Each structure stands twice: as C-alpha cells, then as structure tokens.
Amino acid sequence: MTDAFIDIPGVRNFRDAGGIGALRRGVLYRSGSFHDLTEEGARRLKALGLRTVLDLRSPFELEVWPDLRHGLDHETLNLPTLPANREDVDRPWPEDQASLYPFMAGTAGPSLVAVVRHLAAPGTLPAVVHCAVGKDRTGLTIAVLQSLLGASEEEITTDYLRSNVGLGLDKGPQPYVDETGAERTSRPISAALLDSALSWITGRHGSVPDYLRAHGVTDEELTALHANLSG
Template sequence: MTSTRTDRWLRLDGTTNTRDLGGLPTLDGGTTVPGRILRSDNLQTLSDADVHRLVTDVRLREVIDLRTTAEVLLEGRGPLRALAEVTHRHFSLLPERGHHTDVFAVEESEVTDLPADWAESILPRQVADTDAGEPPAVRSYLGYLEHRPDNVLGALRALAAGTDGAAVVHCAAGKDRTGVVVAFSLAVAGVPHEEIVADYALTAEVIDALVAKLAASPTYAEDMVTRDVASHTPRAETMDRLLRLLDERHGGPQGWLTGHGFGAEEQAALRARLRD
C-alpha cells in the first residue's frame, strides 16, 4: 500500500484538517489529480492569508458545506462568504429542526432568532435504524446513507459538476460527514479500499489540535468536553467496516450510488473530476 502520509496537507492558520485528495494511487496504476477537491474542517476562522492562498494559489471556487443549518447560522459568515467568485452549497447529512430552502440566503453575521431547541440539532447522533450490533461510528455513517441519501448525492453531484478551479468539502471537524462523502468520491475515482481507509484515518494525526479548535467555539464546546479525545479520533477499522458493508450489500460504493440514481454518466463525471 502506498502511504497517504505525504505533503497533501494544506497548512492554514484557520484550519487544522485540510488536505488535498490528489496524489492517491488508483487501481489502474494512475493517481488522483491535485488541486481538484480538498477536504477540510470548518472554514469559519480562515485568516486573510488563508483566503488569499485558497482563492489565488489553490484557485478555490466552490465550497460544499455538510453542516446542519443550525451550525451554519450559529457560526455566522466565514470570510469566503464575502467573495463572489466562490460558490457555496449546503447539504446537511444530519437531521434538521426547521427548514430553510436556502440556508445561505438567511445566514447572518449575528443570529438572534433561532428557535430555542435548535441547540439540540447542532450535532445530533443520527444512526441507522438497523445494524444495532455495529460500532456507533459505523451506525452513524450508515445513518447518513439511510436518512439523508438525497444530500449525500447532492454533495457528490456538486463535486462531479465541478468548476474551473478547486472545490472543498467540509463539515465541522472534516472527519465523519466529510469522510463519508470523500470515501464515495475516492471509490468512484478508482482509489483502492485500503487507501480510502488510510486517508480517513489520517485525521488522527491532527486530532488534538482539531478538538482544541472546536472546543474554542461556543457552538461545539460542549460536545468536545463531554467526550475525551480518543472518542473523537477516527479509526481505520471504522471506514474499513463501512466499505465492507457497502461491498456486501450493494457491490461497493458505486453500487450504492447506482441504486440511488447516481448512474454511470454521473459517476464518470465525478471520476473525471479527480482523474482527467
């Protein structure tokens, strides 16, 4: 197995878990192309230098945000939201309280009218209705696929459509929700199972800094302090188990996508985003 521990990390002032999906080996002997798709934790605290680097050097043109509406509104506008050349798209993979047709249209720098119970929907523990014997993280990931397949597909369609530049997919920590969308993207691009697992587990290298960053935000502080760092750390066996279940039940991530209407043409477009 070729190691994913390379210079794919993008070291920024305002994030701790940003890396490029380029440079990964594929089953046909190729590699994924750098500068197409990035994965990241929350982008709210990017510095001016970060924004310049992302937009000018990396040519970032699209943000795929997997957070809940409550997270987006409570965190407020990030610096990339002020740039007309960067398109933002929102696809929550968790349950929502209330409904907004366009979360970014109602996003404000200071939120004053959120319903009181929205605090309960910041990081809900969504799990699959079955599979009670699976580890909690695996059940959570299966829950995204069971309860929010529309938004999993929406995020992948946004990545497949692409732009003349790079896209970044992110959630709060850039490990769970982002990890599932990235796993599907890499599988479609032909990255082998073990490399997808290794990329997922790479977040463990920065978990202390990541937890500390989220704990400094009122939005996430309680969730960070009620569990220890080990419980937040992504484990290779979690993604390995998810991929094995997808293999057994659907013939792999591609089979799940086909069964949910994301067919050969769209899969080819997503593959091209990372390969051609």
Template sequence: MQDRWLALEGLDNVRDVGGLPLGGGGTTRRGVLLRSASLHYLTPADVAHLVDEYGLRLVLDLRTAREIDKDGPTALARAGVQTVALSFIPEEGRALPETGDDTDPLLRHYLGYLADRPDSVVDAVRRLAAPDAGPALVHCAAGKDRTGVLIALVLDTVGVSREAVIADYALSAERIEAMFRRWTTAAGTDMPDDLTPHLPRAEVIAAVLARLDDEHGGASGWLLDNGLDPASIRRLRERLAG
C-alpha cells in the same frame, strides 16, 4: 500521505485528496478537491491562498443549519466562492441513527448519513462531478466524520485502492489535538483529558465500505442505486483520476 496537507493559519485539518494511488495505476489529481474542518477561523491570508492560488470555486458545507447559523457565513462565502449547504444529519432528528442491533455507535452514525440523507450525499457527488465545478472543498465541523464518509465514497468510486481510502480517512487523527487546542483556546475552556473518543478509527470506514460492497457492489453502486446518473460517475472519474 504527508505532503498533501495545506499549511493554513486558521485551519488545521485540511488536505488535498490528490496523489492517492489508483487501483489500476497512477494517482488521483492534485488541485481538484480539498477536504477540511470548519472554515470558521480562516484568515484573510488563507482566503487569498485558497481563492487566488488554489483557484477554489466551490465549497460543500455538510454541517446542519444550526451549526451554520451559529457561525454565520464563512470568509470564503463572503469572498464570493459558491457555497452549498448539504446537511448529512436530519435537522429534526437523530444525532445517532439506530440500526436496531449492537453495531459500533460510530458505524451507526456513518450508516445513518447514508440512510437518512442519501439526497445530500448524492447531490454532493453530483456537484463535485459537474462539468463547471472547478476546484472544490468539502467540510463539516472537524472534517473527519461527515467529510470522511463523503470523501471515502468519492475515492472508492474513482478507483483509489481500498488501503489508501482507509488511510486517508484515518489521517485526520494527526490533527485532532491541534483542532481541539484551537477550539478550546478560542472558547477559553480546558483541553479534554482524553482525545481518544474523537479519533477517527480505520476499522469503521472499512466497515462502511464493506457494507457498500456487499449490498451495492461498492460506493459507485450505492450512488447509482440512490439516483446518481452514470454520466456524473464518469465525469467524477475523469476529474479526479484522469
């Protein structure tokens, strides 16, 4: 897990999803898909690395329109990298979708992405699987919740072992302090006394995947049931798993 981090000046939580073990043997390909936090603090050197060295061609921004408008165009968009906004949260609505029971609030939040914006989730996967997609980056604000759910679905679909999917999701915990330090320094505010509520919890993404197993036969089943074509599933597996 550890050698997948990218060392960038303006981005703390960014890593390649390559190098993860596949259930049938082998590992996911490197240089295909990055996951990250908001790109707001990217430096010119970061942009040059991502565009010229990594070859980045596509960015999927999972934030809401309000979040995007607040920050303005990213440096990657200004550099000409195709950037597509696919919010996982209804613009008019429910920041914490309800399920009508005592489900863990974070789990409700994650299931809400799938219930409220299946169009965005499916479109994101379709774009990652497109024949001309090229190296891509998926991000939201912190790169752990909306991004974490989408990447977990992608990894499960291409056959990454369940243990590795969960471990990749939880790995963002290592960068939470660094992200909050960057954000609070920029805003001139104090660090939170306790960062525990902001940490990704492995049991939550495990519960999401278990729900998809029970109701759809896995992430790929959920994607197919919500309109993704089988050809996109095949291309996604070819791109990431070979």
C-alpha cells in the same frame, strides 16, 4: 504531518484529497469548517483557485458557526450528511462513534449524490468538502469519491486516518464545545469505523456506484465525475 496537508490559517485539517487512484492533486480538498478563517487563510485559498465549497454540516451548525469569506467569491452549497431532525429517520439515532458510521451510510445517500453531481459539473473545481472538523462526515464523503476514482481500500483508509494527525487526535481524545454549547470529547478515528460504513454500503447495494444509483445518480454523472477529477 504529511505533504498532503496545506496550511490555511483558521481552517483545521485542510489537505489535498488527491494523489491516489485516478484522483489528481489540486482539484479536491478536504477540511474542517471555515468559521475561523483568517484573511491570510482566505488569500491562500484564493491562490489555490477555490471555486466551490461543499459544506456537509447541519443548517443549525451553519447558523452558529457560519463560514467566513473575507472577500472570496466561491460558490457554497450546504449538503447535510445527517438529517436535520431525529424524527426524519426510521432508525435509532447514533449514540456513539461506532454507531455513527453505519448510520451515516444509511442517511448520506442524497448528500453524496448531490456532491457527485456538483463535482461532475463544469466549472466547479477546485472544490473543498468540509464538515465541522473534516473527520467523520467529510471522511465518509471523501472515501466514496476516492473509491469512485479507483483508489484502493488501503489508500482510502490511509488518507482517512490522517485526520487524527491533522486534529491532534494522535495524542488521544480532545475536548471541544459543540454547536449547542455542550462540552464533548472528540475521539480518534480508526480503520474499523470507516470499514463499518463502507461495509454497510456494499452489504446492501453491492458496490459504491450501485449505492449512489439507488439514490438517483446516473451513469453519465459518474462518467463526468471521473473525467473532471481524474489525472
């Protein structure tokens, strides 16, 4: 693993999202969920000064696998990347990993704007963004934030692909049980997956900032985000 990874017992794939573009280290982390967080893990999160957890999972996932705190007093916000109900979207529900990424780009706008607004507010940092394992939903969200902070496509992709190492997917697909109890297979991520989501965004909106503006973010909020997160 690289020095971006931080050992937080009970939390998978925890690492610093900073150190690229203008995004400084020690203010924005990314990970899997906290539902297996240990007391030692909580002590290490407290030592990081964690103030905010932005949880991208569905309400049902939160019900099945609630994050543990062990006395931590950070604020937690549920900002789902994906719609709670298939009936809420006017596009085909993704059937595989390849179709998931453009789908996320098409549905994540409100979640991403909420993430930007919270991270732009005073007193919210350090913060962690997480989903179930910190790979897909977190991958897109962090890529958008890193892009806003001036990271290059190569830097963003390199960080995104670290989830393969953080989850053992560099050794190949891994079995897991989802929130419904069904046995599934977690597959490695690739640069092409992230590119398909970002290309969807730029193809329809021209740029990441314009995509967010289309969902209601203001230039003042984007400026505040940069001021809060930049070195």
